[in-house]
Amino acid sequence: MKINPRWFWIITLLAVIISIPWTYERWNTEVSNDNYEIIIPYHQIMELTQHGEEDTYSIDEVLSSLKSSGLATVSMEPGSIDKWEEQGFFNVYTKRQIEELIFFNNLDEDLLFEDEGIYISVPEDPFYIAKIQEIFDTVDIAIGERNLIFVHQDKDEGSVRYAPLGFNQSAIEQVKNHDLNYILRLKNSEPNINEVTFNEFLQVYDKDRPLVLFDGKQTIGHSEDSEDTTELVNYSQRLADNDINSLFIEGYQQDGFDELSSHLDYDVIRLHSINVNKTSKDEDEIVSQAIRAVKERNHKVIFYNMANTDPQEPNGKFVEPAESLKEATDFITDVRAQMPDLYSYGPPEPFEYFSPPLWLTVCVLLGSAAFAFLAVRSFANVKISITALAVIAVLALLYIFTNRLILLQAAALLIAVLTPIFAVLAPEKNSTDKIGKLTLTYLKSIGISIIGILLVVGLLNGSEFILGLEMFRAVILVYIIPIAVITLYILVKVIKDSKLPKEIKFSISLDKPVLYGHLLFFVIFIGILVIVALVGDYYLDRSGNSGTASTLEISIRQKLEELLFVRPRTKEFLIGFPLYILGLYLIGAKKTWGIILLIPGTIGFLSIMNTFNHFHIPLYISTLRTVYSIILGYLIGLFLIYLYKKRKPILRFILSLLKRIVKLIYSTAKRWT
Known part of the structure; x- marks a missing residue:
């Protein structure tokens, strides 16, 4: 069956063009929301007055010192018998x-x-x-x-x-006397206790900072009975009626928060918590962490937990009050001094609520279906391509009738998985050793990636995504499936090449029997390539927020951020894109083994897709980071081509060694069977 792909391209591009105004709306919403602030909990401030042998402070002295360093807001927890x-x-x-x-x-x-x-x-x-x-x-x-x-x-x-018993109003007055704002915290408890605490909250909350921060693992009104949401809806509505917004603690699950935020029309501000008692980072790293949270993760509030001054506290380090206070004031001063001028220190506001209309989502789903057909067609037959199209079409129909978000997430996942495969394999036939044509091929791959990214962004667009309340699901599949599919595709293509050993070429001939040894060879070889790619990707990923990095790596990353505003991903500009450029050149130069380099080259394309799948990262940050990676990766790729031309003997030896490894794997598998 022969199908003209032109109409599929037209449908895809029309869907992308139609979605651009709403993508720009997200961009503009993120850029215009540029205020941030630092909050310190009041009970930790009070602890500075209760412990320590060298120095003792009064509450007024601590508040005055923090105010002088730039602190504007403190959080106030409800009291309890225990506290x-x-x-x-x-x-x-x-x-x-x-x-x-x-x-x-x-x-x-x-x-x-x-x-x-x-x-x-x-x-x-x-x-x-x-x-x-x-x-x-x-x-x-x-x-x-x-x-x-x-x-x-x-x-x-x-x-x-431990039941919440209301707020210390004398402490609130003391905070106000220092010209500081305050934010009250609410903790879920028994219904009668909740009602008393919430009524007092409405009487004493800061009218200049109409915010609430929930304490504990549940929002107020949450019930263990998942079907009983009466109390939760009641408190949500009362917060909305008083125009009180909520803070969302990233990485900390609070049951009931998703539903509460929906009743608040997602008038939510993202909060990043820093606990100096639970980190091994030094002061400079902690400051950098706070700046990245504001700049790269849409956090508008930094919640700074001061160093522990209670020698009886079983968790965390113990320091004298003077040291804890100095660390806090230095942190506030350094964050404000080092924060890019793009951001202003002041009371942040929630993102302006937006949600794409249903008709737009349906258009993007249709474009995604056409794109899925084109992507699968780059490595499979027409029947399989039509199946991919049908899957997204069914998801679109189900979404129209059910409005279930998980259906959009499933469609977006399919596009996210197919885009790197399409970007790598579609231009492969245009490989050339001419730099000009090679550049056009590279840009074609980038263009395919951009289309896939815009479709995913168009499908999962809205306040709940940029706030991180809804996430992109099964991210790990975006790392595994593209590499696995491209590895299998390229392995078959390489084995068919006449320059490889005859017994390997023989093993995949359709008119010859396939031995168990051949099958074992395929499994071992694919497994090795996938494992190598995943291990390499893990190594590069470990230097992220949750990983560890050497002092040299941290220093280099910091310099890149200072120079470029945002750091491009190492696996993109230093690994994926350069090897993809070199692979295209070697294929164009009739070097069979050049196609193998497209496998690690896939990392660059799946990584930029993954960058945009983190919807809580501002679009302009993801775009700038990706542009850096594309340009730097291209230049380094050209440099690798230069090295290849000048150092052919060394590279020839490496390729010869790879051939010997393949022969060894095959002969070993053959002996086993």
């Missing part, structure tokens, strides 16, 4: 401790309550006892010379000790 005890406002005794007190002092055993509960010494400040009495059933009692308050508990002790 207030830790801060020294009163003592808490268990029932067992009271039993021992009565026994050893020969007191009346009738003073001991039969009910489960805890005993609290009467605090000097009536604020704390008033809060406890507002939430729990309490009884005043005197045991010996001690005036205590008994707090009943219906469940385990933790439900009483």
Whole structure:
């Protein structure tokens, strides 16, 4: 069956062109949102006044110092019996401790309550006892010379000790006196406790910073019963009615947050948390981490957890208050000084909400179906190509009737997987040893990648994606499948080449029997190539945010960022694209083994696709990074061609060695069978 691909190209390009205004809307939304701020939690500020042998501070001294360094906002957590005890406002005794007190002092055993509960010494400040009495059933009692308050508990002790009991308004006033903004945190608890805490929240939240940050692993109102969302919807609506936005902690799962944010029309600000107690990075690296979070990951709030000053704290390092305060002020000062001028220090706002209309998504799905046909046609027959088209067409129909986001994600995944394959294999027939024509072939591959990227961006476009609330699924497949498919395609092509050993060429002839040894050879050879590619990719990836890197690598990366604003990916400009350029040249020069270089060359194309699959990274950052990789990769590729021309004997020896390895693998497999 012969099908003219022209119409498929027309459909694909029309879909891309139609989607560009909405892609630009995302671009403009990200660029215009340029404010960022740093937040420090109030309870850590208070700890500086409670610990340490060398220096002691007052709250006013700490707040004044942080304000002078540039801090604008602190977070305020709701109090609890446990926290207030830790801060020294009163003592808490268990029932067992009271039993021992009565026994050893020969007191009346009738003073001991039969009910489960805890005993609290009467605090000097009536604020704390008033809060406890507002939430729990309490009884005043005197045991010996001690005036205590008994707090009943219906469940385990933790439900009483750790329940949120409202906000310290005197602390809030103290923060305001230093001309600092504050953000209140809400913690999920029992329904009656939630209601009391939330009502107080609405009374005392900072009208100049109408934000909420949730504390713990659940948003307020979340129920363990997944079908019971009444309370969650109630609090979401009340937040929306008061125009209160929410902070989203990246990398920290809070149950119920996705639904709550949808009720807030995604009026959400991304937050990046830095905990100096849980990192081995030095001060400069921590500052660089914060800057990259703002610049490269759409974070608008940096939540700085100060160094631990409590010697009794089991986790993290311990430092003196003076050192912790200095680290915090230096961090704030350095981040503000080193942050690019593109960003302003000030109260950030949520991204302006946007979502592409259904008709646009359907158009992009149709374009994706046509693109899938063209991509599969570059390495398979027409029937398989039509199957790929049909898969996306079915996904499109299902999406129209169900509006399920996972269907768009499935279609985007298919395009993301096919694009690097198409980009590498489609221009392969145009390989040449002429630099001018080679450059055009390279640009054709880049053009195919850009079309695939725009289709994926067009499919998964909207506020929920740029906020990172919805992610691109199964990213690992974008790394594995293109390399596996291209390896298999090229292996068959290489084996058919007459310059290879006759027994290998014989093994794939359709009119000859295929021996188990031949099959084992294929499996071993493909496995080696895939493993080498994945190991190399892992090595290059390890220097990312979650990996480790040498001091030299970190220094080079930092210099590249300072010079280029954003660092291009090493695996693209230093590995993938240069080897692809060299491979095209060697194929054009009639060097059979040149086609093998297209396998590692695939890494460059799948990497730039993966770059744009991270939707929480601003489009302009991904675009700039990719442009750098394309240009640098091209230049390094030309340099490799130059080396090939000047150092042919060395390269000839390497290629000869590869041939010998292939022969050895095959002969070994043949002997086994």
